[in-house]
Amino acid sequence: MNNTVLVGRLCKDPELRYIPGSGTPVATFTLAIDRDYKNKDGSTTTDFIPVEVMGKPAEFCANYITKGRLVGIQGSIRVDRYETPNGEKRNFTKVAGRNIQALDYANDDKGGNPKFEPSGSVGSSEFNSIDDDDVPF
Known part of the structure; x- marks a missing residue:
């Protein structure tokens, strides 16, 4: 079984590319994740985990996820093996x-305040006033 779940913050905006031939979108980025313990001096160690997302989730990343956002990722560990031009064999784990799911709000462009984008607009005519005496609890 190869299943991993990570929660961390993006180190920079995702890079989006498309696979030649199929046109499948691929987003790559790095997550910064603090370890759950402190060192003797009281500091925490941060791991930087490379992530690759394909398909519709990759387009979501490119359009809505930016540097510093807190995200949850579910996926699997992959080890790519390659050979350098010098003949050295290398492994790359990602x-x-x-x-992928965004776990916080996006900041607005002006003041860094969180902005909430509802899925639909709500007009004032949709709210009905309720008398507190009519509420059963």
């Missing part, structure tokens, strides 16, 4: 993400 997370192949299947699902």
Whole structure:
């Protein structure tokens, strides 16, 4: 079984590319994740985990996820093996993400305040006033 779940912050905006031939979108980025313990001096160690997401989740990342955002990733560990031009064999470990979810709000462009983007607009005529005496609890 190869399943991993990570929660961390993006180190920089995702890079989006498309696979030649198929046109499948691929987003790559790095997550910064603090370890759950402190060192003797009281500091925490941060791990930087490379992540690759393909398909519709990659387009979501490119359009809505930016540097500093807190995200949850579900996927699997992948080890790519390659050979350098000098003939050295190398391994590169990454997370192949299947699902991604933003866990915080995006900041607005002006003051850094969180902005909430509802899925639909709510007009004032949709609210009905309720007398507190009519509420059963």
